[in-house]
Amino acid sequence: MAKTSAGGAQALPLDSIIAGDCIEAMRALPDASIDLIFADPPYNLQLKGELHRPDNSRVDAVDDAWDQFDSFAVYDAFTRAWLAEARRLLKPNGAIWVIGSYHNVFRLGAELQNQGYWILNDVIWRKTNPMPNFRGKRLTNAHETLIWASKSESAKPTFNYEALKALNEGVQMRSDWVLPICTGHERLKGEDGMKAHPTQKPESLLHRVLIGTTNPGDVVLDPFFGTGTTGAVAKMLGRRFIGIEREESYRKVAQRRLDKVRPLSLEALAVSTSKRAEPRVAFGLLVERGMLRPGEELQSLNGRHSAKVRADGTLTAPDVTGSIHQVGARLEGAPSCNGWTYWHFKRDGQNVPIDALRQQIRDEMGE
Amino acid sequence: MAKTSAGGAQALPLDSIIAGDCIEAMRALPDASIDLIFADPPYNLQLKGELHRPDNSRVDAVDDAWDQFDSFAVYDAFTRAWLAEARRLLKPNGAIWVIGSYHNVFRLGAELQNQGYWILNDVIWRKTNPMPNFRGKRLTNAHETLIWASKSESAKPTFNYEALKALNEGVQMRSDWVLPICTGHERLKGEDGMKAHPTQKPESLLHRVLIGTTNPGDVVLDPFFGTGTTGAVAKMLGRRFIGIEREESYRKVAQRRLDKVRPLSLEALAVSTSKRAEPRVAFGLLVERGMLRPGEELQSLNGRHSAKVRADGTLTAPDVTGSIHQVGARLEGAPSCNGWTYWHFKRDGQNVPIDALRQQIRDEMGE
DNA sequence: CTAAACGTTGAATCTTGGT
DNA sequence: CACCAAGATTCAACGTTTA
Numbered sequence: 001m002a003k004t005s006a007g008g009a010q011a012l013p014l015d016s017i018i019a020g021d022c023i024e025a026m027r028a029l030p031d032a033s034i035d036l037i038f039a040d041p042p043y044n045l046q047l048k049g050e051l052h053r054p055d056n057s058r059v060d061a062v063d064d065a066w067d068q069f070d071s072f073a074v075y076d077a078f079t080r081a082w083l084a085e086a087r088r089l090l091k092p093n094g095a096i097w098v099i100g101s102y103h104n105v106f107r108l109g110a111e112l113q114n115q116g117y118w119i120l121n122d123v124i125w126r127k128t129n130p131m132p133n134f135r136g137k138r139l140t141n142a143h144e145t146l147i148w149a150s151k152s153e154s155a156k157p158t159f160n161y162e163a164l165k166a167l168n169e170g171v172q173m174r175s176d177w178v179l180p181i182c183t184g185h186e187r188l189k190g191e192d193g194m195k196a197h198p199t200q201k202p203e204s205l206l207h208r209v210l211i212g213t214t215n216p217g218d219v220v221l222d223p224f225f226g227t228g229t230t231g232a233v234a235k236m237l238g239r240r241f242i243g244i245e246r247e248e249s250y251r252k253v254a255q256r257r258l259d260k261v262r263p264l265s266l267e268a269l270a271v272s273t274s275k276r277a278e279p280r281v282a283f284g285l286l287v288e289r290g291m292l293r294p295g296e297e298l299q300s301l302n303g304r305h306s307a308k309v310r311a312d313g314t315l316t317a318p319d320v321t322g323s324i325h326q327v328g329a330r331l332e333g334a335p336s337c338n339g340w341t342y343w344h345f346k347r348d349g350q351n352v353p354i355d356a357l358r359q360q361i362r363d364e365m366g367e
Numbered sequence: 368m369a370k371t372s373a374g375g376a377q378a379l380p381l382d383s384i385i386a387g388d389c390i391e392a393m394r395a396l397p398d399a400s401i402d403l404i405f406a407d408p409p410y411n412l413q414l415k416g417e418l419h420r421p422d423n424s425r426v427d428a429v430d431d432a433w434d435q436f437d438s439f440a441v442y443d444a445f446t447r448a449w450l451a452e453a454r455r456l457l458k459p460n461g462a463i464w465v466i467g468s469y470h471n472v473f474r475l476g477a478e479l480q481n482q483g484y485w486i487l488n489d490v491i492w493r494k495t496n497p498m499p500n501f502r503g504k505r506l507t508n509a510h511e512t513l514i515w516a517s518k519s520e521s522a523k524p525t526f527n528y529e530a531l532k533a534l535n536e537g538v539q540m541r542s543d544w545v546l547p548i549c550t551g552h553e554r555l556k557g558e559d560g561m562k563a564h565p566t567q568k569p570e571s572l573l574h575r576v577l578i579g580t581t582n583p584g585d586v587v588l589d590p591f592f593g594t595g596t597t598g599a600v601a602k603m604l605g606r607r608f609i610g611i612e613r614e615e616s617y618r619k620v621a622q623r624r625l626d627k628v629r630p631l632s633l634e635a636l637a638v639s640t641s642k643r644a645e646p647r648v649a650f651g652l653l654v655e656r657g658m659l660r661p662g663e664e665l666q667s668l669n670g671r672h673s674a675k676v677r678a679d680g681t682l683t684a685p686d687v688t689g690s691i692h693q694v695g696a697r698l699e700g701a702p703s704c705n706g707w708t709y710w711h712f713k714r715d716g717q718n719v720p721i722d723a724l725r726q727q728i729r730d731e732m733g734e
Numbered sequence: 735c736t737a738a739a740c741g742t743t744g745a746a747t748c749t750t751g752g753t
Numbered sequence: 754c755a756c757c758a759a760g761a762t763t764c765a766a767c768g769t770t771t772a
Contacts, residue, residue: 109469122468124510140539156750335423409745422762426743496765500746505746547766549744562743
């Protein structure tokens with residue numbers, strides 16, 4: 001595929017599965033073209049014989065004295081390579097999710113940090129129905145760890161705070177997610193009736209990831225596509241996806257699965273948004289519109305202070321004059337203050353925050 | 368201190384706090400002398416500006432000098448050094464616990480693996496009452512990660528499977544542990560009334576670690592002793608401890624704390640080793656949480672019988688040991704008994720059913 | 735007296751947009 | 754990039770004061 005000189009998104013093989021090795025396939029994609037990467041890398045290394053040690057000696061699968069150090073060195077080299085490609089592909093405000101268990105997640109996390117990714121949270125997928133530890137020599141391994149990281153410290157990653165809060169019954173989403181493992185009808189079977197993939201992730205997990213950290217239309221890359229859970233949920237949620245998968249059998253199952261997915265309507269895709277996404281309203285507009293009269297007195301939230309509205313949209317109190325925020329902050333001795341929720345006016349004997357007037361204006365603008 | 372040629376435990380400064388840097392202090396201890404290490408190293412939080420709650424109050428951040436490192440390279444070198452000393456000190460079948468957050472735990476885990484430690488489980492401490500994310504820019508950081516590792520792959524670490532199972536309603540203990548953070552009376556205060564240490568760990572966490580992975584009489588080393596939670600729980604549970612702490616103020620608080628701890632009786636310490644019927648409720652959590660003290664006496668509903676609480680959440684009476692239900696049934700000569708309503712404890716001169724404590728826990732967990 | 739209201743705090747990598 | 758101002762944002766557990 002030809003890259004465009006601009007690295008334009010039109011070069012991307014959207015909504016399709018690329019056959020091949022994940023590192024080579026990523027090399028063919030343009031810089032800074034991806035909004036989000038979700039990666040579930042293998043940790044049962046079938047890499048012997050296909051990779052070289054850091055000193056370039058070839059690792060042989062059969063007769064090699066395959067000690068632990070070699071094993072970690074090879075795994076780290078593999079991790080370093082695909083994470084570097086992944087970072088090149090991310091837009092400046094892009095982010096990545098990786099998932100792993102204690103076998104590999106510490107290598108993943110350390111390498112993310114080494115490459116300049118900025119960890120935003122680690123998230124625990126707490127399985128409601130894990131496989132028990134049969135030998136009674138360990139604790140039941142009842143969770144996996146996800147790491148959410150932005151491309152750099154200065155990035156401004158997508159985070160739909162209000163949508164996740166709504167998913168969590170009105171309290172902010174925590175870093176531990178309680179979700180069942182993938183079983184039943186959701187678990188894809190091969191033609192032999194056996195499970196098609198050993199570690200198929202539940203769609204609920206991807207649903208939460210994509211609702212929380214992407215917007216509709218975003219491009220999501222999964223370099224270890226497997227049976228395509230990332231693609232299926234992305235398509236359902238109105239996101240674009242690119243999958244990379246080496247094994248033909250997985251690609252076949254994934255493509256069949258994807259063909260059956262019907263995207264949700266735009267209406268169904270709408271999520272709760274934060275105030276930050278709404279248009280700014282100048283306090284002065286409330287005065288101009290006659291919603292507050294110059295000279296009218298406002299009361300503070302706690303009732304301890306008052307200030308008068310002036311015709312230019314500033315407030316004045318005995319010792320301070322300025323914006324609604326500045327006056328509130330000064331009177332409270334606080335470094336900052338949200339004047340919209342701090343100041344109240346009287347209507348029908350009730351104290352009403354001036355934020356209600358702002359909301360009224362926003363409602364009119366939205367009509 | 369002179370090492371004995373056998374590395375004998377008699378050279379160990381048991382049940383005391385060593386003043387000084389953890390690496391130097393460990394160098395003075397003999398090879399292969401420690402059964403278990405619990406380490407809560409600095410997290411390298413890298414906090415920048417100040418953080419305020421929405422009500423404008425200031426968050427008291429962990430900004431102590433001991434948590435400051437110039438780079439990952441410096442932090443890694445520090446980690447490498449203390450983990451190497453720690454490994455030298457462990458007996459061949461010894462094990463280590465480390466605790467951290469996403470800031471440092473990937474460095475810890477990777478270095479453990481690099482040094483030949485063998486990870487047995489990662490364990491998630493899920494906090495019932497974490498600090499929220501005040502700016503709505505991340506997920507609530509609601510957990511910390513512990514890593515449990517043996518000295519080598521071939522080691523046979525202590526694992527009290529049945530005791531942990533008994534603590535967990537008779538089902539296998541999982542890798543996610545739900546426990547509150549350290550607050551209230553347990554949180555140690557300095558003379559100024561402020562918290563004595565910024566990151567004091569709850570005793571319930573150490574209780575579970577020590578019950579599960581040590582035996583009475585084992586030697587437990589904590590190279591980052593702080594205010595001595597590890598020592599306090601070890602002493603209570605009949606384990607020996609060695610603490611290393613650099614800061615004099617922490618040592619003073621820890622020593623005062625340790626002096627007040629009364630070790631449990633042997634009887635209370637006995638830990639079940641045989642299989643038995645599944646208790647239906649997590650009585651053990653009441654013990655871990657300190658709501659009932661091992662050795663404490665419970666009275667029967669009719670006042671005719673009494674039994675003692677043991678550290679693994681079983682009861683013992685003169686002729687019978689087992690779950691709260693089993694012991695109640697045996698003493699009454701009944702086929703079954705609801706231990707929750709049968710057993711009572713004394714609080715403020717009143718007999719209160721232990722069910723009240725269960726209800727308290729359920730309330731906390733939102734059931 | 736109790737109940738309700740109010741205040742405090744916890745290992746935190748915690749903003750955005752305009753000039 | 755620096756600087757400045759607007760303005761968005763919290764949950765559970767304790768402890769203390771008020772009604």
